[in-house]
Amino acid sequence: MGEEKGYLALILHAHLPYIRHPEHPDFFEETWLYEAITETYVPLVKVFNSLVNDGIKFRITMSFTPPLISMLRDSLLKERYLRHIERLIKLAEQETERTRSLPEFNENAKMYLEKFREAKRVFRDEYKCNLIAAFSSLQDKGYLEIITSPATHGYLPLMEISPVAVKAQVKIAADYHKQVFHRKSRGFWFAECGFNPGDDKLLKQEGMRYFILDAHGVLFASPQPRYGVFAPIYCESGVAAFGRDIESSKQVWSAREGYPGDYDYREFYRDIGYDLDYNYIKPYIHSSGIRTGTGIKYYRITGKTHDKQIYNRDRALRKAKIHAGNFMFNREKQIEYLASVMDRKPIVVAPYDAELFGHWWFEGPEWLNYLIRKVTHDQNVFKLITPGDYLDIYQSNQVSTPSLSSWGYKGYNEVWLEGSNDWIYRHLHKAAKRMEELAKAYPNSEGIRRRALNQAARELLLAQSSDWAFIMKTKTVVPYAVRRTKEHISRFTELYEDIRNESINEARLSEIEYRNNIFPEIDYNVYTGA
Amino acid sequence: MRNSKNMIKDSLDRQIDPSEAVEIHVPDVIPEIQIIEPHELHVGKNPDYRRKTQRDIWDSQYRLPDTYGSTEIVLMVRDPYWVYAYWEIADDIPRAVTAALGPEGLRTFRKALRVHDVTDIEFDGSNSHKYISIDVHDNADNWYINVERPNRSYCAELGFINKEGAFVCLSKSNTVRTPRAGVSEIVDTEWMTISEIEKYCPFHSGAPASPEIISQIAERMHLDAGSEFMGKGPKQNRRANPYK
Numbered sequence: 001m002g003e004e005k006g007y008l009a010l011i012l013h014a015h016l017p018y019i020r021h022p023e024h025p026d027f028f029e030e031t032w033l034y035e036a037i038t039e040t041y042v043p044l045v046k047v048f049n050s051l052v053n054d055g056i057k058f059r060i061t062m063s064f065t066p067p068l069i070s071m072l073r074d075s076l077l078k079e080r081y082l083r084h085i086e087r088l089i090k091l092a093e094q095e096t097e098r099t100r101s102l103p104e105f106n107e108n109a110k111m112y113l114e115k116f117r118e119a120k121r122v123f124r125d126e127y128k129c130n131l132i133a134a135f136s137s138l139q140d141k142g143y144l145e146i147i148t149s150p151a152t153h154g155y156l157p158l159m160e161i162s163p164v165a166v167k168a169q170v171k172i173a174a175d176y177h178k179q180v181f182h183r184k185s186r187g188f189w190f191a192e193c194g195f196n197p198g199d200d201k202l203l204k205q206e207g208m209r210y211f212i213l214d215a216h217g218v219l220f221a222s223p224q225p226r227y228g229v230f231a232p233i234y235c236e237s238g239v240a241a242f243g244r245d246i247e248s249s250k251q252v253w254s255a256r257e258g259y260p261g262d263y264d265y266r267e268f269y270r271d272i273g274y275d276l277d278y279n280y281i282k283p284y285i286h287s288s289g290i291r292t293g294t295g296i297k298y299y300r301i302t303g304k305t306h307d308k309q310i311y312n313r314d315r316a317l318r319k320a321k322i323h324a325g326n327f328m329f330n331r332e333k334q335i336e337y338l339a340s341v342m343d344r345k346p347i348v349v350a351p352y353d354a355e356l357f358g359h360w361w362f363e364g365p366e367w368l369n370y371l372i373r374k375v376t377h378d379q380n381v382f383k384l385i386t387p388g389d390y391l392d393i394y395q396s397n398q399v400s401t402p403s404l405s406s407w408g409y410k411g412y413n414e415v416w417l418e419g420s421n422d423w424i425y426r427h428l429h430k431a432a433k434r435m436e437e438l439a440k441a442y443p444n445s446e447g448i449r450r451r452a453l454n455q456a457a458r459e460l461l462l463a464q465s466s467d468w469a470f471i472m473k474t475k476t477v478v479p480y481a482v483r484r485t486k487e488h489i490s491r492f493t494e495l496y497e498d499i500r501n502e503s504i505n506e507a508r509l510s511e512i513e514y515r516n517n518i519f520p521e522i523d524y525n526v527y528t529g530a
Numbered sequence: 531m532r533n534s535k536n537m538i539k540d541s542l543d544r545q546i547d548p549s550e551a552v553e554i555h556v557p558d559v560i561p562e563i564q565i566i567e568p569h570e571l572h573v574g575k576n577p578d579y580r581r582k583t584q585r586d587i588w589d590s591q592y593r594l595p596d597t598y599g600s601t602e603i604v605l606m607v608r609d610p611y612w613v614y615a616y617w618e619i620a621d622d623i624p625r626a627v628t629a630a631l632g633p634e635g636l637r638t639f640r641k642a643l644r645v646h647d648v649t650d651i652e653f654d655g656s657n658s659h660k661y662i663s664i665d666v667h668d669n670a671d672n673w674y675i676n677v678e679r680p681n682r683s684y685c686a687e688l689g690f691i692n693k694e695g696a697f698v699c700l701s702k703s704n705t706v707r708t709p710r711a712g713v714s715e716i717v718d719t720e721w722m723t724i725s726e727i728e729k730y731c732p733f734h735s736g737a738p739a740s741p742e743i744i745s746q747i748a749e750r751m752h753l754d755a756g757s758e759f760m761g762k763g764p765k766q767n768r769r770a771n772p773y774k
Contacts, residue, residue: 019537063552160706220714223719224714224716238722397721398720399720403709404707410609413609414609425616426616427594430598486592490592
């Protein structure tokens with residue numbers, strides 16, 4: 001047993017946009033959260049807890065964005081989740097009956113029933129509807145390092161015109177994180193890895209020590225980074241930038257070459273919500289009668305064919321185990337090589353969207369489970385580490401300025417600035433400018449004006465979520481994203497005018513506060529820039 | 531990347547010991563400066579110059595104003611070779627401007643942008659390294675501008691231009707810096723210790739990144755929407771799914 005030669009930093013970025021519609025009893029986009037709870041967050045908690053119970057020491061970094069945390073803490077959404085999972089359990093029960101004479105389908109129906117019951121048990125009974133506490137406790141026990149992200153996942157490089165708005169995205173996130181996790185965030189996950197040189201100084205002000213970039217953000221840094229992406233660089237502010245490793249990313253991300261596209265894995269697109277008889281499935285799809293996914297999917301990817309074969313859980317899990325072994329073996333070879341050419345222990349940074357695990361890649365949580373166990377027992381070339389821990393070991397690093405970059409298509413700002421979404425920026429920028437104007441005109445307000453100013457800040461922040469521009473670009477639920485952008489900007493403008501005209505309507509304000517209740521403790525004074 | 535990934539995959543399918551399937555991609559060559567050419571990053575001309583009005587956009591109960599009644603131009607960076615400008619012009623064009631336009635006034639002048647390369651200078655309106663003028667359609671209120679050189683600073687002026695090229699500026703934009711499109715040419719290494727007690731000596735051998743890695747990045751940034759990496763990967767799946 002020699003000492004390890006290097007490190008692997010697995011980073012899971014957990015994020016969903018803030019979607020909460022108290023005005024509507026069954027709001028389609030809210031189900032994104034419910035699906036993520038059942039398919040990703042609960043399975044991750046279960047994997048981590050099983051590792052802890054088996055005495056396995058591991059270190060994983062997770063970023064939780066403030067909108068996701070806010071939704072997971074919201075009592076209305078908790079209640080609605082319980083209703084949602086109850087309904088799913090009922091459907092799965094019905095499915096075990098319906099498939100009684102079809103043993104292969106029946107096996108799968110039982111698997112889903114078990115999964116949904118477990119999700120309910122973990123969510124409701126084990127954690128009293130507080131999943132954040134589950135992750136927080138894993139952090140307190142030394143297994144997770146949880147870091148924050150811009151307040152509403154704002155894409156900061158396109159907010160450059162308003163430094164105060166950028167600062168607010170960082171500061172509000174840092175404050176909220178501390179309030180929720182009772183400790184400061186050591187690092188920062190820029191939304192979409194979108195980094196603009198200089199934004200590191202804002203992290204410094206909040207006591208954060210590092211952030212993560214896509215590979216070229218570090219490789220194109222100046223001066224040339226001596227170790228490429230296999231060691232952090234320090235910005236002049238002293239905040240460290242870690243670069244994503246391309247190879248390990250590709251093995252997991254790429255649908256064709258990567259593991260998730262394996263033919264034995266579950267097919268995401270064949271859901272009984274679309275496949276089964278309309279009258280049978282109607283009570284379990286959206287209340288408008290539009291067919292939607294339910295989460296019960298019986299087929300495996302099979303191949304490039306529409307003729308899908310039935311999912312075989314054991315076979316899929318065997319494959320997940322092989323893939324975990326393959327991933328580990330590749331990292332061993334990579335790190336052995338890097339260690340031989342570097343005069344320090346290399347770090348391989350492998351960040352992924354958390355929702356890839358379980359939601360998109362159904363077997364992802366099991367893959368992670370196998371991987372962590374294998375890394376612990378079957379090799380001693382590398383250890384798991386968090387970027388924060390690496391900086392504790394290597395306090396001396398090269399000084400270099402990272403490049404503006406993102407992990408979006410083509411690597412810069414184009415995903416969020418192109419024909420479908422460029423119209424939003426004149427409105428976002430104007431609102432940010434007006435928010436600064438208001439904060440400077442009415443600093444330290446009290447009473448109803450304070451409430452109106454705080455709500456104006458919330459509306460601005462919600463309008464700034466990068467998700468809306470992303471949805472417009474990827475053409476998924478475009479009308480919703482457009483509506484959200486317009487709604488928040490319009491509400492902001494309404495509040496701006498009311499405050500300016502000293503004619504704040506209390507009833508109207510209360511209604512808006514009730515609808516968009518993110519950041520209850522927000523202090524608009526951050527927009528004074530002081 | 532040759533066929534290494536496929537090789538790994540085939541091996542997995544055959545369930546062979548993964549050690550046989552492995553190929554390592556960590557190269558040992560000093561990276562060369564790699565510049566991504568503009569024609570590789572973007573195909574065709576100005577990708578989007580048409581005017582978009584708010585009326586084109588789906589609307590329910592909320593309507594955003596077309597303008598906010600000011601005269602201003604804002605520049606944003608899209609990538610190493612393109613910046614984006616949006617602007618608005620208030621109805622009451624200042625007297626000074628109409629005076630400068632002369633007796634023929636707005637009739638002989640057209641709306642135009644001047645985009646200046648202001649890298650490392652304090653721009654005073656006339657000292658830029660170079661500039662390009664762009665005639666914009668009278669109804670246009672935004673434009674994508676090809677700026678040719680990465681890692682430079684740009685500032686745009688919004689104004690009127692006449693046939694002789696006389697330019698009257700209405701508003702000057704913010705200054706933006708485009709990113710690099712390749713590895714930095716600067717290799718000096720400076721080290722920092724956060725405790726600031728010690729300083730590392732600079733090293734002189736090559737970084738563990740190679741033209742191969744760089745070209746992989748370049749490939750990723752160039753590929754069209756049909757590419758398999760970051761194209762049909764999980765992030766792209768959202769396109770067909772209302773997930774995010």
